[in-house]
Every structure is written in structure tokens, then in C-alpha cells.
Amino acid sequence: MRLSNLFGKTLRQTPAEAENISHQLLLKAGMINQLAAGVYSYLPLAFNVQSYRDLPLLLYQIQTKFRDEPRPRGGLMRVREFGMKDLYSFDANEECLNTTYQKLITAYKRIYERCGLDFVVVEADSGAIGGKESHEFMVLAESGEDIILSCSKCDYAANVEKAESVKPEGKTGEMLQIEQVATPGRVTIEEVANFLNVPEIQTLKAVFYAADGVMVFVAIRGDIEVNEVKLKNALGCHELRLATEDEVSNAGLVAGSASPLGLSGIKRIGDPSIALGANLVAGGNKPDTHLRNVNYPRDFAIDLMVDIATARAGEGCPICGAPLIAKKGIEVGHVFKLGSFFTERMGATFLDRDGVAYPILMGCYGIGIGRLLAAAIEQNHDEKGIIWPIPIAPYQVHLCPLSSDNQEVVTKVENLYAELTREGLEVIFDDREESPGVKLNDADLLGMPLRVVLSPRSLKSGSVELKMRCKKEAVLVPLDGASREITAMLPSK
RNA sequence: CGGGGCGUAGCGCAGUCCGGUUAGCGCGCAGCGUUCGGGACGCUGAGGUCGGAGGUUCAAAUCCUCUCGCCCCGACCA
Incomplete structure (x- = not known):
């Protein structure tokens, strides 16, 4: 650790408020900071930053968050209280923030790689706090609750909440004169398209939302679903939901036959897809028409006019046009460029070279620890149990003597346990009096990277058996010097 | 918050529809003996406010009302 990177700042004078020596020194050394009477933080506040010379600054914390998740589910996947490692960055300007942001994405990628995870970094919606740019780290798994669209050719990848795509064009051609047609009882796009024998791509869909209680009309091509995250961002509203039937009819609209034609007194949002094609079928604003x-x-x-379309697999990549592919992912990390969102509101500024105060630019970077653990198991298991990636395994070695009433086995396994521990290895030792089947099955279930079996059978040849959990075969090595073999099989952490 | 399912021994369940012996079964647990490289076997034994409260009844795990908790789906989600 370099002192220049250390956040705490030492004080030149002893603070007068402190009486006893520990209090004085803790304050003076910059290790604690008083928040209120009897309330201290173990480091000074971030907003004590006064000079550009102190930037960039990175602070992290690992702590429990209580979010009372409305829908806990899936064990550790989605919980009400969870451990989170997060980090905040503080920079002087946009360029420095970009550099910091990229550095942290790289660092986070390394973390997930070391956890043995198959993951992708995707563009993400930045959520309620805004922010210019945001990425999520997605572990690929069928049990994932997020949908990722990634390009089959280039490296574009995005959460479906954010993903853009090139939509197929509808039929074009000369614009014809509007005709009214009867569509008795046909309300949904599918029903209308079938009844009139036109593809859904040749229809126009009308959807009504209540945005913070205000009615909004949305027009989008019939084959495309509205992306409510994009719509919410476009409207800048807090609460967005589909309008109720009453709200729709009170606004003088006809659900199922609503039309953008002749609308007034209501905000109209259009998706660019409505211009991709000619001669569409739209609602008549009269029932059955x-x-x-x-x-x-x-x-x-x-x-x-704003992109509010949900991207789908098969549509074109917004960068290179190649088809997009859909996958499911578990969000195990999320990073944001917050910019000055918080610092402006809180008056957190720094002085630049010329002594002028500017808001600090922030980034925030979170990893859900419990979910990361769950995701690692989703990806690393077999029918017998867990297969821990070495860096996150609770123990490196599972030491498993068979025949615990055999005195020779007992003595030698105790010696081996002591020796491996002395070597600095993390060893779980199954000293229970259980049958071999129970012990071996439990070893597979617990899934430590290396299993070491000592038994009367292996001792006949003066050997112990070594088996990596992720491999099928076991090898016999001489008991003498086994700890060297074992250490060699486990890359240091 | 909406829809569905489930709460009976440490764990997994049967019994509930149609009220009626002492509430069962498997696993696990304790003791003894045999066994010992892929979840062994025999014998003996311990272990229960049937999620909770109220009600109906001669009688409630079982019927009724309310309530709490958990799981799944949806709404929601830095």
C-alpha cells in the first residue's frame, strides 16, 4: 500500500476535543472521524476532499444491506438482506472518471474470472439514480432472471432493458388512402392481424400508460413489445404502469380499437418502428373498427419520437447489424457512472488548480456477494454436488480417511492433517466414524477442489489417493512427500 | 401487492375430502453386536403444543373463521 493511495489524512495539530490519548491519536492519525456525539466512522468522510491533488480517490466497503426485497426467491439468489461489496470512485473530470470506470471494469472482470465464472459484461439501464453509463456483470445461467442480448459477430451485449436493435422493415410502397374496416370482436393485434389477413408487422399498436398518474399514449409497430424501462426513462417519471380500463375509457379512448389519429389532449409517444413500413392497420377509435x-x-x-422498443433475438445488432442472440443471466455486479448526481446535491466539491470549486464526479461499483456465491454454484456443480472453483472454495483439501478403526490409518491421517495444515493449506478433515460410502458422497457434495483419501487399501502400497473434484480420475502418490504433491496440485490463491 | 401450493418428530412425507382406538411411515438420532472403497445390517430405544388463536361438536390433525410463516408464478427491483 502506498501512503499516497491511503484515504486517511493525518492532522498536524491535535484536535482540542480529544482528552485521552487513544482518542487524540486516532483522530490525528486520520483513522476515525466524529459524526455525532458518540458516533464515529472508522475513516474520515469522503466529502472532506478539498483538492484536485487528492483525486482520484477510491473507497470500498463490505457490509450488509437490508432492502426488504419485495419478492425474495431462489435461496441466495434474491434475498431481503444481503452482503454487498461496493466501491465509490471520486474524480476531477469526465476523462479521469472514464479511466477509473474502465479500470474498475477490468478489475471486476478479473474477480469473476478468478471465481471460475462464465460471464459477460453488458450495457445496462442505470436505474432511478440516472447516470450516464452503466454496465452489469452477468453470469450465464438458465436460472437467471435477466435477459441478455448479445451480438453473434461483434462484442455488443446489453440487458434487454437497455438493448437496442435494428428491426426488420415492413412492407413499403406507395401510401394508399385510408379505409375503414369492420373488425367485430377483434381486440388484440393478433386477432386483428389474423382477421384482416395481414402480418403483425403491418399493424400499429396503441398502448396506454399512467405515468405518475398522467395518461400517456404510446404508438409502436404491432409486432414489437413496449420496453417499459426505456419508456420510463423517456418520460422521466417515477411510477409507470398500464392504464386501467376505466382510465382509458374516461379519456375518451376505445381499448382494442384505439388510434393515434385525431388524438388530442394527451401526450403521444412514438417508437421509430412506426415509420418502418407503409400502409399499416391501426385502430379506428370506434368499437369493432x-x-x-x-x-x-x-x-x-x-x-x-424515441426508441421504446423491446429488442429480440434475431434482430440486428445496433453496431454491426449481425443477428442478436438472447441468453439468460444472473446479475452479480453492477457499475455506474454517477457523475455529479449526488455530489451536486450534497455540495461535495474540490478545488482545481485555479482554486475554483467543482462537484466531484462519482462512480459506483457493486458486487452482490451472496448472489455471487449462488451463481458460482449454479455454474459449477454436478449430480453429486458442488464443484468449488479453487479461489472461492471454503477449503482447498478434503482429507478423508476410510476405516477409522484401523490404527495405522488413524495415526497416518492425523500426521498428514498436521503436515498439510503446517504447509498453510486449508484442510477439512472428515474424522467422523462413518462408512466409506457416506464419507465419499459427502466429499463430492461439499465439493472441495482436492480430495485426499487414506485407507488400508492405499496404505498397502504406502500411498494416498489424490483426486481433483473437477476430474474423473484419481492418482496414487507415496504417502512420504504427499504434501509436496498436494501443494503442487493447488495453484496458490 | 395479486394468483397458486404447503405448514403433522431433527429431515422427507402419509393421514385431512368423509371428525371417532394410544397420530403413523422412511431417513436421521441413542445403545449393543456384526460390517468397512461409493449413502451397510440386525435387535432395542428416545423423540409430536399436528404453525398459532378462536369457534362448531359428546369428540377436531380432520369442519368453520381469523391469523402467522414458507415455496412457486406475476407485479416490483441501483
Whole structure:
């Protein structure tokens, strides 16, 4: 550790508030900071930063978060209280923040690699706190609750909440005159498309939302689903939900046959897909009635055109156009460029070279520890049990004597246990009086990287048996010098 | 918060519909003996507010009302 990287700052004078020597020295050494009477933080506050010369600054914490998750599920996957390692970065300008952000993405990637995880870094929605850029670390697993779209050619990858795509174009051609058609009882896009014998891509979907209680009209091509995260961001609202039937009819609209034509007094949002194709089928704003040959912008106007489409597998990558692929992932880390979102509000500034105060630019970087553990097991197991990746295994070695009433086995395994421990290895020793089947099955279940079996059978040849949990075969090595072999099989942590 | 399922011995369950001996079974646990390289066997034994409260009844694990908890699906989710 370099002192220049250490966050604490020593004081030149002894603070007058301190009476006893430990208090004085702790304060003076910069190890504690008083928050209130009888309340101390173990390091000074981040917002004591005064000079650009103290930046960049990185602070991390590992602590329990209580979030009272509304939907706990899946064991450690989704819990109400969880351990989180997070880090906050403080930079003087955009360029430095970018550098810090990239460095931390690299560092986090290394963490997940060492955990033995198959993961991808994806572009993510930055959520309620905003922020310019955000990435998630996704462990690929069928049990994952997030959908990832990644390019089959280039390295574009994004959470479906954020993902963009190139949509297929509908039929184009000369714009025809609007025709009214009867569509008795047909309400959904699927029903209308089937009834009129047109593909869904040739239809226009109208959806109504309540955004912080205000009605919003959304127009999107019929084959595409609205991405509510994108819509929420576009509207800048806190609460977004589908409008209720009453809200729709009170606004003078006809659910199932709603149309952007002739709308007024309501905010209209359009997805660019409505311009990809000509002569669409849209609602007629009368029950059981639709319109053919509706064209944007010839026939209706909107107030805001913005991408609010849900991307799907098979659509084009926004970078290179190659088809996108969908996978499921478990979010085990999330990083954000917060910028000055918090620091402006809290007056956390620094003085630049010219003595002018600017808000510090922040980043935040979190890893869910329990979920990481669960994700590691989702990916590393077989029908017998866990297969711990070495760096996160609770113990490196599972020492397993068979025949615990055999005096020779007992003596030699105790010696081996002592020796391995002395070598600095982490050893779990199965000293229970259990049958071989029970012990071996438990060894597979617990899944420590290396299993060491000592038995009358192996002792006949003066050997112990070594088996990596991730491999099928075991090897016999001489008991003498076994600890060297064992150490050699385990890359140091 | 909505929809579904489940709470009976440490664990896994049967019994509940149709109320009626002392609430069973498997695993585990304790003791003794045999066994000992892939979840051994025999004998003996311990272990229960049937999630909780109220009600109906001569009688409630079982019927009714309320309530708590857990699991799954959906809403939600730095």
C-alpha cells in the first residue's frame, strides 16, 4: 500500500476535543472521524476532499444491506438482506472518471474470472439514480432472471432493458388512402392481424400508460413489445404502469380499437418502428373498427419520437447489424457512472488548480456477494454436488480417511492433517466414524477442489489417493512427500 | 401487492375430502453386536403444543373463521 493511495489524512495539530490519548491519536492519525456525539466512522468522510491533488480517490466497503426485497426467491439468489461489496470512485473530470470506470471494469472482470465464472459484461439501464453509463456483470445461467442480448459477430451485449436493435422493415410502397374496416370482436393485434389477413408487422399498436398518474399514449409497430424501462426513462417519471380500463375509457379512448389519429389532449409517444413500413392497420377509435393504410407522419402526429422498443433475438445488432442472440443471466455486479448526481446535491466539491470549486464526479461499483456465491454454484456443480472453483472454495483439501478403526490409518491421517495444515493449506478433515460410502458422497457434495483419501487399501502400497473434484480420475502418490504433491496440485490463491 | 401450493418428530412425507382406538411411515438420532472403497445390517430405544388463536361438536390433525410463516408464478427491483 502506498501512503499516497491511503484515504486517511493525518492532522498536524491535535484536535482540542480529544482528552485521552487513544482518542487524540486516532483522530490525528486520520483513522476515525466524529459524526455525532458518540458516533464515529472508522475513516474520515469522503466529502472532506478539498483538492484536485487528492483525486482520484477510491473507497470500498463490505457490509450488509437490508432492502426488504419485495419478492425474495431462489435461496441466495434474491434475498431481503444481503452482503454487498461496493466501491465509490471520486474524480476531477469526465476523462479521469472514464479511466477509473474502465479500470474498475477490468478489475471486476478479473474477480469473476478468478471465481471460475462464465460471464459477460453488458450495457445496462442505470436505474432511478440516472447516470450516464452503466454496465452489469452477468453470469450465464438458465436460472437467471435477466435477459441478455448479445451480438453473434461483434462484442455488443446489453440487458434487454437497455438493448437496442435494428428491426426488420415492413412492407413499403406507395401510401394508399385510408379505409375503414369492420373488425367485430377483434381486440388484440393478433386477432386483428389474423382477421384482416395481414402480418403483425403491418399493424400499429396503441398502448396506454399512467405515468405518475398522467395518461400517456404510446404508438409502436404491432409486432414489437413496449420496453417499459426505456419508456420510463423517456418520460422521466417515477411510477409507470398500464392504464386501467376505466382510465382509458374516461379519456375518451376505445381499448382494442384505439388510434393515434385525431388524438388530442394527451401526450403521444412514438417508437421509430412506426415509420418502418407503409400502409399499416391501426385502430379506428370506434368499437369493432380499424383503419387500413395508416401512414406516419401523413395521418397523425406524435409529441416525442424515441426508441421504446423491446429488442429480440434475431434482430440486428445496433453496431454491426449481425443477428442478436438472447441468453439468460444472473446479475452479480453492477457499475455506474454517477457523475455529479449526488455530489451536486450534497455540495461535495474540490478545488482545481485555479482554486475554483467543482462537484466531484462519482462512480459506483457493486458486487452482490451472496448472489455471487449462488451463481458460482449454479455454474459449477454436478449430480453429486458442488464443484468449488479453487479461489472461492471454503477449503482447498478434503482429507478423508476410510476405516477409522484401523490404527495405522488413524495415526497416518492425523500426521498428514498436521503436515498439510503446517504447509498453510486449508484442510477439512472428515474424522467422523462413518462408512466409506457416506464419507465419499459427502466429499463430492461439499465439493472441495482436492480430495485426499487414506485407507488400508492405499496404505498397502504406502500411498494416498489424490483426486481433483473437477476430474474423473484419481492418482496414487507415496504417502512420504504427499504434501509436496498436494501443494503442487493447488495453484496458490 | 395479486394468483397458486404447503405448514403433522431433527429431515422427507402419509393421514385431512368423509371428525371417532394410544397420530403413523422412511431417513436421521441413542445403545449393543456384526460390517468397512461409493449413502451397510440386525435387535432395542428416545423423540409430536399436528404453525398459532378462536369457534362448531359428546369428540377436531380432520369442519368453520381469523391469523402467522414458507415455496412457486406475476407485479416490483441501483
